[in-house]
Amino acid sequence: MLDINQNFLKLPGNYLFSTIAQKVAEFSAAHPQQTLLRLGIGDVTQPLVPAVIDALHAAVTEMGDAATFHGYPPDQGYEFLRSAMAEHDFASRGCDISADEVFISDGAKSDSGNLQEIFGPTARIAVCDPVYPVYVDSNAMAGRAGTFNENTGTWTDLIYLPCRAATGFAPELPTVTPDVIYLCFPNNPTGATVTRDELQRWVDYANRLGAVIVYDAAYEAFITEADVPHSIFECDGARTCAIELRSFSKTAGFTGLRLGATIIPRDLTRGGVTLHSLWARRQGTKFNGAPYIVQRAGEAVYSEAGRQQTAAQVAYYLDNATMIREGMSGLGYEVFGGINAPYVWVTAPAGMTSWAFFNHLLENAGVVSTPGSGFGPHGEGYLRLTAFGARESTEEAMTRIANV
């Protein structure tokens, strides 16, 4: 009789966004006349830009002709896209990353979840609290997280890095020695950032201990301030301790197209083995490349027109973020984030939990948000609002909240 993977049974029953969806469905059923404004899940709403649409149509046409048809993509991605990323995301910022250190994938969520396969079974994992749940759950499924404690909302074997308002939601160096450290800046869910100097401290720390930093740069396109790094490879020594995750989802609205990349420098070795070779083997065995047409769409993001058009789209969302930030602040709420990130992190009114604040906005304003406690214990007492809505919906949400 087959035994299943028992680690799956240790996962808490309800996934955050499923719980939200259920609460929203119940509210809608009870109040069918109330239109809902969704500032919850971080999905984009604006269409793909013209440069991307043109590239997609052209690539589709190629696929219909035997002379220009493309079959299996290279496991690691087409050279045209890896080179464009190496040039525009790294060389242009003075980062030493070559095209063959870029692994194209079907999105940063897949890579965030799969990357832990190349680590040993007893690797000690450090995560921020609050945190994007994929880092935690994927390690829990592999047995590295221990047991989930329903009372504390934490896993016994993970190292938590609390992110508190007093330190701008930047984590502090852990007291227990980690083997792997997941960092995400600009941060999901808090919208916080770190400066280049602060990130350099983490790189130096990881190099000193032999730890590996998994750096999620999914939101780097939203950075507006000069001293906030767009890549961990802006730091000295990152080539011997860091892996970076990149995403086209928020940069160019590719949530429905699925495209991302993982960067592994060849200098990153442990036990005499390059992590680059391990990931190449993992992807070569269990992945068959991102679609040709989607990789051509990704290339178009780096064209002159593509860069202008996607920058305008990011600016549109950042204007929403400013509107949310200033709107909530003007109503007397304490707000964080929203300057270098599409997320605004709002402190719940005194005495209210995250879920109570969530219910308050849902029931009184028809606004869907995300309770901070869903991202970890230190998210309790906060709420995440996202700037990915249409302008009109965001405006109306702010008007409704003001009228509560």
Added chain:
Amino acid sequence: MLDINQNFLKLPGNYLFSTIAQKVAEFSAAHPQQTLLRLGIGDVTQPLVPAVIDALHAAVTEMGDAATFHGYPPDQGYEFLRSAMAEHDFASRGCDISADEVFISDGAKSDSGNLQEIFGPTARIAVCDPVYPVYVDSNAMAGRAGTFNENTGTWTDLIYLPCRAATGFAPELPTVTPDVIYLCFPNNPTGATVTRDELQRWVDYANRLGAVIVYDAAYEAFITEADVPHSIFECDGARTCAIELRSFSKTAGFTGLRLGATIIPRDLTRGGVTLHSLWARRQGTKFNGAPYIVQRAGEAVYSEAGRQQTAAQVAYYLDNATMIREGMSGLGYEVFGGINAPYVWVTAPAGMTSWAFFNHLLENAGVVSTPGSGFGPHGEGYLRLTAFGARESTEEAMTRIANV
């Protein structure tokens, strides 16, 4: 200091197709004037059919308009595609599979590799010999295969099911009890099939033992004979023991588009847990859906025009298979497969190993094939030829081999 996953270091150094690519590159460098005819890797060559191209263009246009834009796809796939598969692949053949038992993915290779994550760490794995390498390597990476023995070419902890010419390359029931059995029919690499009655024996066996069959039906579109099952769910009792992998790669030429599906019936439980819920959790955590435009392309495969056009393409490749089969047979070679499959399995001339036969065809005819020994020890003495070439290349390959 981070420890890496040591199981990766146990994998044999050279992946089959990398070794072939290297040998071909060396030959080309030495003989720059010789054109090569590739009957090796199983990639398709014919363009996407018009119904699919039309659907892709229409979906791309939708993505360029805010009113019809699609963001994150559902983890499990869009209902329109899951329903089309449930109707055309299952209901039409009398199989009881509902749309919510279909999980859409970015291809059967990903699913083949990732599926083992829901099995326990000590599950005993049975594989055919010869075999598609992904089933073996993905379990080896998870530590279920033990150690690789370079002399025998086998893993210590896997259960091998030898497939021999005497039994039409159908495996026999194992003597050691397995927990998971990987079966692929029509088979890659031998092109062999099993009848419905033969497959029923495997279903009964698995149900008796509580084993789970992972049934890879990637090549079912090539079936021409009536008693060969298109799905394991044509067998009684398969809903309590089988998972099926489906692919659009060979059915509709989607190798470059990336689309597949995994079918897990809700009746399949182990230890009181549905495997459906485990896979849903795995995919919900580590996958974000296949692109909307690609799922629309998949839907078009099931339209009236799509079915006619893809059937014509499959027939084109089957004509190649017949040409290879009859051509090689006419030259005195012993051949198998190629009737219900795009693969022809050829016995090497007496005294020749698989690699010697491979070199013989490469050096004397400029034809690239795949040595059977690359798929496992019982593949030794055979060669795989694929029918996915263009008609003219396949004809020329046969002419050149005849002239050797």
